Amino acid sequence: MKMLFTSMAALFLTIPAIAQETSIDTTTWFDNPSTLTQTDGASIYAGVCAGCHMPNGQGAKGAGEYPALANNPSLMATAYPISLVIHGHKAMPPLGGLLDDEQVASVVNFIRTNFGNNYTDNEARAELVKNMR
Amino acid sequence: MSFNPEGVTRRSFLGMVGAVAGAAAMYSAMSTMGFASQSNWRGRLNLQGAPDNTNILILGAGLAGMTAAFELRNAGYNVKLLEYRDKAGGRCWTLRGGDSYTELGGFTQHIDFAEGNYLNPGPWRIPSDHFAVLDYCKRFGVKLEPFIQVNYNAYLHDSEAFDGQPQRFKEVATDFRGHVAELLAKVVDQQGLDEAVSVEDAEKLVAALKRYGALNDNLDYVTGSESSTFRGWSHPEGGGVDGKPEPSQVNSLSEILNSTLWRNLTTGDNLHMQSTIFQPVGGMDMIAKGFEEQVGELITYNAKVTRIHHEGDQVTASWISADSGSNEQTETADYCICTIPFSVLSQIDHDFSPRMSKIIDSMPYASAFKAGIEFKRRFWEEDEHIYGGISYTNLPITLISYPPYNMFSDGPGVLLAAYPWGAYAYQFNALSPEERIDKVMEYGSQIHPQYYDEFKTGASVAWHRVPWTLGCYGLWQDREADYQDATAMDGRTLMAGEHISYLPAWMEGAVLSALDAVERLHTTITEI
Missing domain, CATH: 3.90.660.10 (Polyamine Oxidase; Chain A, domain 2)
Structure with a gap:
């Protein structure tokens, strides 16, 4: 039924200008009203970060903008994205209440090693996240 | 007790008004003085005496911006608005x-x-x-x-309760109220609250709870005509042969409590939902259109503000076409009311004070x-x-x-x-x-x-x-510490919008903040 509906819905809704590559698996999503329950970096990214920084980390621009995470040298220092995720800054909301230490570390490691970023050194760990809260 | 400049206390003044002019005038005076009203709206503005050739620039043509434009234009100011979108109204949108x-x-x-x-x-x-x-x-x-x-x-639903079947609001509400009333009525009836309730009050309380909770004569909340009169019948009241109703089965207190459906019983009792x-x-955008009819001619649409800076007695906003991103222009005025959401304003080049900048930068939506x-x-x-x-x-x-x-x-x-x-x-x-x-x-x-x-x-x-707000409404990180400073004139600019109110996310908050900004701006200008 659900599969049938998905193809049906496509008839009614316009294909977005920038289509997402594949349909996202949301089976681990929507499990708690106040926290995210996804555990691996890619799923956490898809479940919260992609809302603003977009599915491929390309960012977006309107009256204000969400910076691209793709090919972003600011991600070189591990502490910088950790701090932003926990505490927020400007339009970026603090997500420290939504994500636990492990989740913050996972998603920071994900963005530092994807979308054209290749910062494999100084991996984020839950301990460091905890100390930065 | 607060005093007016003539030394008459507010209360004695109201007494005088009441004695002389009657209840309607009394109510009106009370409302004006903030005793009787819930919103801090103080009635229509009637600003007069704007100095000639005083230019006010308003950034953003949402409800706050258009309220400010309407009132200032009526007072005699030269008003211009810059709006990022090709229509007015902001979040008042359909x-x-x-x-x-x-x-x-x-x-x-x-x-x-x-x-x-x-x-x-x-x-x-x-x-x-x-x-x-x-x-x-x-x-x-x-x-x-x-x-x-x-x-x-309508329904109250929890996927873990009542086998995931939605329950009618009237059933859950009546059952919850009935069981709570029964417990309290029985405790009172057995003199369980002697310390807290006098004998005379206890009798009345039991009578009140019996009516409130639809209890029977034994003070039980049970399946029967009393409870079904509120929660509905299993076989409804009707006419003719089949007209006699059958009571519906009440849920036990434990079922109701464990369902957690009681969480939404009081939502409609909230002050703003009553x-x-x-x-x-x-x-909703019929309101935006109502404002736009009044001040639409003052609005430049598709204008993306890129810079706000103050120089001498003037404030200048630079803007580009929101569509093409080209053709930078500037608009200079004596004063500015800025209703751009802080989520967006934090990304615009500006020369607000370090204090204001810090507040702007600390408000995600x-x-x-x-x-x-x-x-x-x-x-x-x-x-x-x-x-x-x-x-x-x-x-x-x-x-x-x-x-x-x-x-x-x-x-x-x-x-x-x-x-x-x-x-x-x-x-x-x-x-x-x-x-x-x-x-x-x-x-x-x-x-x-x-x-x-x-x-x-x-x-x-x-x-x-949403490209022009980056979120729904402004989240204060430390409203207690920052709010008053955010309302202060910075350079020649005042902030307005739902974020500069204690009614966040409500249109009323946006409008009240604009009215307040307009009044203070007018006072500042006319007292110079």
Whole structure:
């Protein structure tokens, strides 16, 4: 039924200008009203970060903008994205209440090693996240 | 006790007014002085005496910006507004059939609702104590109709309770009230509260609880005509041979408590939800259009502000075309009222004080999500006798609101099919418009099984992807410490908008902050 509906819905809704590559698996999503329950970096990214920084980390621009995470040298220092995720800054909301230490570390490691970023050194760990809260 | 300049106390002054002019004048005076009103609206402004050739620049043509423009123009100022979008109203916004909406990331939805149907992605209700908004509606001829918040025939639903079957609000409400009243009545009846309740009061309290909780003569809340008179009958009251009703089975206290359905019993008792509340006929943006009729000629549309700077006695905003990103122009004025959301303002080059800059930079905007789904027929009315009101659920859609307009009409109707905040809203934001509708259908069909058969089309707004707000409403990190400083004139600019109010996310907050800014600005200018 659900599969049938998905193809049906496509008839009614316009294909977005920038289509997402594949349909996202949301089976681990929507499990708690106040926290995210996804555990691996890619799923956490898809479940919260992609809302603003977009599915491929390309960012977006309107009256204000969400910076691209793709090919972003600011991600070189591990502490910088950790701090932003926990505490927020400007339009970026603090997500420290939504994500636990492990989740913050996972998603920071994900963005530092994807979308054209290749910062494999100084991996984020839950301990460091905890100390930065 | 506070004193007016003549040394007459407020209360003695009111006594004088009451004695001389009667109750109506007394009420009016009380309202003016803030005793009797709930919103801090102090009545219509009637600013006079703007100095010649005083220019005011207003950034943003939402309700705050247009309120400021309307009042300042009427006072005699030269007013100009810059607006990023090609229409006015900001978050006071409605999506209808024929509209296109492109969110950040380039995802475009072409809305396909039938004529007369709509989704209000932002504000959708006007409380009866939001006097400023209601007064502008009256002045501008914006027609209002009741918004139905509480519907006793709508559902309370929890996927873990009652085998996932939605329960009628009237059943849960009556059962909860009945059991609580029974417990209290019996304790009082057995002199269990001697310390707290006098003998005379105890007798009255028992009588009151018996009526309040629909208890029988033994003070029991049980299946019977008393409880069914409130929660409904298993076989309804009727006429003729089959007319005699059969009582419905009450749920036990334990079932009600463990269902957690009691969580939403008091939502409609909130100060801003109490009946009667309103919505504009035809969509919330009818209010925006009402303002736009008044001040539209002052607005430059498609103007993306790129810089705000102060020099000497003047303030200048630079802007470019929001479409092409080219052709930088400037607008210079004596004063500025800036209603640009801080989420966006924090990214604009400006020379506000370090204190103001710090506040601007510390205000992210909340995550919220709304989906409207149009169905081929109004099955909630035809099959389930739900006319307006809201069903609440623990599912990620959070609620379903039934349209309080065009009731009993044939043809399609639009439900507000999801309105979550928090973690659920973040996740809906992260999906494409098609995937969101898929999820909303998956959840909503657990409450209304007709969903898939009757689906026609859907539209959604994920507020973090709204290009001109980057979120739903301003979140103070430390309002206690920062609020007053954010209201202060900075250079020659005053901030206004829902974020500069204690009614965040409400249109009333935006309008009141603008009225306050306008009054203070006028005082500053005329006292120089």
